[in-house]
Amino acid sequence: MHFTELPELCYDGVLSLYVKALYDFYGKKAPDIDSVISEKVRELKKEFAVGRSKCGYMIDEGNPEHGAVFVSDDFTFIDRSYGGEQSALLFDADMAGEVLSVLGNRNCRLVLKVIYQRQISTGDTLFGSLSELAEASGLTEDAAAEAAARLRHVQLLDEIEKFEHDGFKREYSGLYATDLMYVLAILRLAHIFTSNMLAAPVMYRNALNMTCYNGPGL
16 A cells, blocks of 8 residues: 555445444444445445535543544544543643634734645645735735734744844744644534534434434445
8 A cells, every 4th residue: 555545445445334333323234235334425425525515423521431433535543532530620621722723813824825826736835925924825014923922922933043244134934734724623523513504414422322323424
């Protein structure tokens, strides 16, 4: 297997397990033939990809098992801690809240956008001056400087100060590809939350271990 195949193969694997779990959720016996499951996966992928965006999810708030799975064409995640005793502590995480506040600022997102675009097109995120960063992001230098300061505070931007023969200089650079991956994941979740995606097959069990059929089944 080539490593570049991993995202697609992982998506197929999650969907395959998701389909099998649906049979259990609705009290049906899952087919023993892999080709039947594979066909269900193809149908689900087509349903997620065509027309208005759709998704499927499993949420388990029961005890002792708990967790959540979200599946869609662009983004899929598994949260093994959802519903656990410690999961509510995330609401107390101040630094996480600060990151969300920074990403809520449009100018900060514009700066991150040009950094991301440069990263995926050239592999380099360095902007040699504030004016270059401002021009690329379509902001004034004052607005770009303010956005850069906020991004630097949450460690999403590196500001490099240099003393050169012609004077003082600042350079701006994104940090790591992993930082951009986290940012894109946060923004994807926010977009999913605000886009009212249609739910396809849904599995939900509440804290009283009661299953709730609040979506179409198989």
